Amino acid sequence: MRASSLATRLFLSATAWVVVILAITGIVLSSVYRNATERAFDRRLNLYLRTIIAEVATPDNTPEQFQSLGEPLFELPLSGWYWQIARADTEKPEVRRSRSLWDKNLPKMEEHGADLTAAGIRLGYVDGPEGQSLRMVERPVDLGIDGKYLVSVAGDATEIFDETRSFDYYLGGTFAALTIVLVLTTIFQVRFGLAPLKRISESIADIRSGRAERLEGEFPVEIAPLARETNALIDANREIVERARTHVGNLAHAIKTPLSVIVNEASARGADPFAAKVLEQADVMRDQVAHHLERARIAARLTVIGTVTEVAPAIEALRRTMEKIHRDRGIAIGIKADVQAKFRGERQDLEEMAGNLVDNACKWAVSQVSIEVLVEPPAEPGAGPMLRIIVDDDGRGLSAAERAQVSRRGQRLDESKPGSGLGLSIVVDLAALYGGSLSLGNAPIGGLRAELVLPAV
Structure with a gap:
C-alpha cells in the first residue's frame, strides 16, 4: 500500500466522520434548544392562564381587573398575544376576551386534535386571527354552580421560531469554524503521522535502486519494529545469497579440476579421435560452467543491492x-x-x-x-x-x-x-x-x- 494512498483514505475517512458527528450534534443541540425555548414560552403562558383562572374563580371580579395581566401586548389589537374566557355550559356561550383579540375568537384546541395532558390542559400550535402562528394553552374550568368555562391564552410563536433560528445560525457558524479546525488538525495529523511510513517507502526504493543499503534514521516507536525487521530481512537475504554464491563457486572450482585433468590426458593423445571428442566436449563444459557462474554472480548482485x-x-x-x-x-x-x-x-x-x-x-x-x-x-x-x-x-x-x-x-x-x-x-x-x-x-x-x-x- 502506498503511503500517499493510505493518507488520502485516512483523511477522507476522518473528515467524513467529523462532518457526520458534527451534523448529528448540531441537530441534537438545535432540537434541545427548541424544546427549551418552547418550555420557557409555555411557562409564561401557564402563568397567564393560572392568573386568569384565579380571577374567574373570584366571584366579585370584573373583566377590567385582569384585562392586561401586566402584559401591554394584550391591549394592542391583533398583537399576537390573546386571552379568552368562554362559558361552556350554555347554548349561547358567553365570551370574554382580551382587547388584542378585538372582535375575533380563538380556535378550540380540541378541534385541532390536542388531548388533555395530565395537568388538565391542552397545548399546541394554532393559526391566529390574522394568520399568525400561535402557541396556545387551553384549560377547561368547572366552578360548580358558577358554571363551566374554557380558558385560553395564546402567544405569538414567532418568538420561538426567531430564537431557534438565531441559535441555529450561531450554531452553524460555530460548527463550520470547528469543522475547518478539525479538518486542518486531521490533515496535520495524517500528513505528519504517516511521514515515517513515507520515509520507509522512499528508503526501500533507494535500497532497490542501489542508493542505500539499509533503512537509516530514527523512527517513531510504532514504526521502529517495522524498520528493524526490514533491515533484518535485508541482512538475512544478503547472507543467503552470499552462501549460494559461495556454493556455486566451490562447485565450479570442484568441476574445473577434473576437467583440467581430462583435458590434459586427452591432449596427450591428440591423434586419437576419441581424445579429440573428449576435448571438444570439455570445452563445451567449460563454457557452460563459465556461463552459469556469470549468471550466479549477476543474480546475486541483483538480489542483494543494485x-x-x-x-x-x-x-x-x-x-x-x-x-x-x-x-x-x-x-x-x-x-x-x-x-x-x-x-x-x-x-x-x-x-x-x-x-x-x-x-x-x-x-x-x-x-x-x-x-x-x-x-x-x-x-x-x-x-x-x-x-x-x-x-x-x-x-x-x-x-x-x-x-x-x-x-x-x-x-x-x-x-x-x-x-x-x-x-x-x-x-x-x-x-x-x-x-x-x-x-x-x-x-x-x-x-x-x-x-x-x-x-x-
Whole structure:
C-alpha cells in the first residue's frame, strides 16, 4: 500500500466522520434548544392562564381587573398575544376576551386534535386571527354552580421560531469554524503521522535502486519494529545469497579440476579421435560452467543491492576499445547518447552486454556502426524509466530465422568469425536478470539492429 494512498483514505475517512458527528450534534443541540425555548414560552403562558383562572374563580371580579395581566401586548389589537374566557355550559356561550383579540375568537384546541395532558390542559400550535402562528394553552374550568368555562391564552410563536433560528445560525457558524479546525488538525495529523511510513517507502526504493543499503534514521516507536525487521530481512537475504554464491563457486572450482585433468590426458593423445571428442566436449563444459557462474554472480548482485552506472562514459570507453580492436578494418563507430542516462546496475554488467552487441556489430559491419542511447519515461504508473541502447551496423543483416538462431546459446552463423557463440545468449540472459530484454531487427543503415532495454534511474 502506498503511503500517499493510505493518507488520502485516512483523511477522507476522518473528515467524513467529523462532518457526520458534527451534523448529528448540531441537530441534537438545535432540537434541545427548541424544546427549551418552547418550555420557557409555555411557562409564561401557564402563568397567564393560572392568573386568569384565579380571577374567574373570584366571584366579585370584573373583566377590567385582569384585562392586561401586566402584559401591554394584550391591549394592542391583533398583537399576537390573546386571552379568552368562554362559558361552556350554555347554548349561547358567553365570551370574554382580551382587547388584542378585538372582535375575533380563538380556535378550540380540541378541534385541532390536542388531548388533555395530565395537568388538565391542552397545548399546541394554532393559526391566529390574522394568520399568525400561535402557541396556545387551553384549560377547561368547572366552578360548580358558577358554571363551566374554557380558558385560553395564546402567544405569538414567532418568538420561538426567531430564537431557534438565531441559535441555529450561531450554531452553524460555530460548527463550520470547528469543522475547518478539525479538518486542518486531521490533515496535520495524517500528513505528519504517516511521514515515517513515507520515509520507509522512499528508503526501500533507494535500497532497490542501489542508493542505500539499509533503512537509516530514527523512527517513531510504532514504526521502529517495522524498520528493524526490514533491515533484518535485508541482512538475512544478503547472507543467503552470499552462501549460494559461495556454493556455486566451490562447485565450479570442484568441476574445473577434473576437467583440467581430462583435458590434459586427452591432449596427450591428440591423434586419437576419441581424445579429440573428449576435448571438444570439455570445452563445451567449460563454457557452460563459465556461463552459469556469470549468471550466479549477476543474480546475486541483483538480489542483494543494485548500483547506478552512468551510461555515456561506459559507451564512450567501449567505442575507444572497439576502434582499437578493429583498427585494421577502419570501422567508424558513431555515438548519440543521452548524457543523463543512468543504468540501474553495475558498470561491469553494462559493459559486458553492450560490449557483446558492439563487438558483434563491428565483426559484421562493412564500414559503419551506430550506437544510440535513449531514456524512455515510465510506460505505466508505478513503473520506472527504461534505458534503450540501439546498436546498428551496415553489414549484410540477418533474416528472421537467423535472428532467432543467433539468440540461442552456442549458435554461430559463420565459423570463420572468432567467438564461442555465447555472446548474444549471454546478453539475453543478463538483460532478463535485470528485467530487460534484447530484440533484433533491421537497421536503417542496411545491416542488423540490436535493441537492448534495461532499467534506468
